[in-house]
Amino acid sequence: MQAANTWEQVDRYISEQLLPDDAVLEEVLAANRKAGLPPIEVTPNQGQLLNLWARMQRAERILEIGTLGGYSTIWLARALPVGGRLVTLELDPLHARTAQHNFALAELESKIELRVGPALEQLARMKEENAAPFDLIFIDADKPNNPGYLQWALHFSRPGTVIIGDNVIRDGEIVNGHSTDPRVQGVRQFYRMLAAEPRISATAIQTVGSKGYDGFMLGIVNG
Numbered sequence: 043m044q045a046a047n048t049w050e051q052v053d054r055y056i057s058e059q060l061l062p063d064d065a066v067l068e069e070v071l072a073a074n075r076k077a078g079l080p081p082i083e084v085t086p087n088q089g090q091l092l093n094l095w096a097r098m099q100r101a102e103r104i105l106e107i108g109t110l111g112g113y114s115t116i117w118l119a120r121a122l123p124v125g126g127r128l129v130t131l132e133l134d135p136l137h138a139r140t141a142q143h144n145f146a147l148a149e150l151e152s153k154i155e156l157r158v159g160p161a162l163e164q165l166a167r168m169k170e171e172n173a174a175p176f177d178l179i180f181i182d183a184d185k186p187n188n189p190g191y192l193q194w195a196l197h198f199s200r201p202g203t204v205i206i207g208d209n210v211i212r213d214g215e216i217v218n219g220h221s222t223d224p225r226v227q228g229v230r231q232f233y234r235m236l237a238a239e240p241r242i243s244a245t246a247i248q249t250v251g252s253k254g255y256d257g258f259m260l261g262i263v264n265g
């Protein structure tokens with residue numbers, strides 16, 4: 043296996059080659075570090091991948107579960123057309139405050155609705171409010187709750203909705219059925235549910251990079 047610093051260098055190379063310099067996103071990351079948020083955002087090239095997926099999907103309504111400082115949110119919201127909307131859910135008030143500041147910085151406040159509180163409660167509230175289905179749903183919060191988030195993602199889907207799950211490889215621990223890590227167990231249950239769910243066609247891709255060895259789940263709700 044190549045050393046992790048090769049992964050980092052290659053990530054930097056990809057970003058330098060393919061991603062335009064972006065003072066706003068750099069400022070967002072700096073604001074996250076200044077506020078003391080953990081450095082667990084998607085990488086820049088993964089952020090661009092989320093943006094490309096949203097554009098391929100022509101998404102007009104996006105749901106994100108797990109905002110942190112809004113770094114992935116901004117990549118996704120930038121893919122929205124005029125009148126498009128993104129709802130993002132975050133438990134931690136400090137993360138939420140930082141994200142709201144970052145949305146202003148990115149001039150995206152009018153497109154983003156940030157809801158603060160446990161995501162499962164917010165999702166239940168959104169059901170009561172009769173929230174419309176989403177075109178793309180990005181699940182990236184507390185992994186033990188992934189099974190619940192998948193059920194809600196299905197509730198807020200229509201045929202053709204794209205569902206993406208982050209961090210589904212976890213340094214390869216995902217193959218360890220005896221893991222005592224509730225995040226690993228949550229993601230393993232997520233796989234089992236996907237396997238048993240005829241309404242979704244899904245796959246997962248392993249990734250290496252500056253944030254280590256991990257991966258994405260990508261699925262589509264069948265028509």
Ligand SMILES: C[S@@+](CC[C@H](N)C(=O)[O-])C[C@H]1O[C@@H](n2cnc3c(N)ncnc32)[C@H](O)[C@@H]1O
Pocket residue numbers: 082083084107108109110111112113114115131132133134137159160161162182183184187
């Ligand atoms: C991995 S971070 C999100 C990273 C972000 N999507 C990005 O790539 O920039 C996970 C976030 O989920 C939040 N979180 C944890 N448990 C939660 C819950 N029960 N409801 C909502 N958010 C939660 C954490 O506070 C954290 O900010």
Ligand SMILES: [Mg+2]
Pocket residue numbers: 082083084182208209
């Ligand atoms: Mg993640």
